[in-house]
Amino acid sequence: GESVGLHLPTLSVQEGDNSIINCAYSNSASDYFIWYKQESGKGPQFIIDIRSNMDKRQGQRVTVLLNKTVKHLSLQIAATQPGDSAVYFCAENYGGATNKLIFGTGTLLAVQP
Amino acid sequence: DAGVIQSPRHEVTEMGQEVTLRCKPISGHNSLFWYRQTMMRGLELLIYFNNNVPIDDSGMPEDRFSAKMPNASFSTLKIQPSEPRDSAVYFCASSPRAADTQYFGPGTRLTVL
Numbered sequence: 746g747e748s749v750g751l752h753l754p755t756l757s758v759q760e761g762d763n764s765i766i767n768c769a770y771s772n773s774a775s776d777y778f779i780w781y782k783q784e785s786g787k788g789p790q791f792i793i794d795i796r797s798n799m800d801k802r803q804g805q806r807v808t809v810l811l812n813k814t815v816k817h818l819s820l821q822i823a824a825t826q827p828g829d830s831a832v833y834f835c836a837e838n839y840g841g842a843t844n845k846l847i848f849g850t851g852t853l854l855a856v857q858p
Numbered sequence: 859d860a861g862v863i864q865s866p867r868h869e870v871t872e873m874g875q876e877v878t879l880r881c882k883p884i885s886g887h888n889s890l891f892w893y894r895q896t897m898m899r900g901l902e903l904l905i906y907f908n909n910n911v912p913i914d915d916s917g918m919p920e921d922r923f924s925a926k927m928p929n930a931s932f933s934t935l936k937i938q939p940s941e942p943r944d945s946a947v948y949f950c951a952s953s954p955r956a957a958d959t960q961y962f963g964p965g966t967r968l969t970v971l
Binding site for chain 2: 777781787834846
């Protein structure tokens with residue numbers, strides 16, 4: 746029978762365009778956030794992180810924006826390339842007694858040549 | 859640095875058999891995590907260790923799953939007996955501390971027939 750899996754949000758962009766991937770986090774007490782990239786057949790790979798005392802952080806071709814008021818995180822990729830095609834996960838430090846990272850469900854970025 | 863090392867990379871076994879997955883974290887990292895990834899449920903945290911001590915095993919699905927970390931450079935995840943629904947990719951990750959950036963291994967793809 747047909748298998749039912751997670752319905753990943755998908756963002757389709759043209760090569761060279763800028764991409765924006767969004768993430769809503771759940772815990773207002775979270776103070777550390779990370780974006781990961783997962784290519785097919787590989788483990789998640791760290792891209793960029795941000796602490797709650799910042800609202801913006803830039804890396805090479807990537808920028809993370811944090812809006813604590815609405816608990817929203819975004820990843821901007823400039824001049825998207827075919828090699829950027831992957832699933833992107835945001836993760837938040839959940840704090841509390843166990844002090845661990847909680848991962849979102851992910852967004853599939855598809856770059857069209 | 860070699861990164862997180864997992865073995866085997868692929869495992870095919872029959873229902874009822876014991877399966878042992880292995881992980882070597884990055885040297886100097888004090889926290890180690892085991893995750894399971896499936897299409898149905900995404901990336902799930904199974905258990906994590908701080909300084910070789912299990913801190914949170916609330917994600918371990920049932921008693922058939924067990925994890926050990928006998929020393930700072932080695933951990934195992936065991937499934938006994940295995941069932942077809944255990945088929946998934948199992949990732950190990952390590953970080954300097956629990957809420958820091960986690961670095962993932964390449965994963966073990968487990969297929970239980």
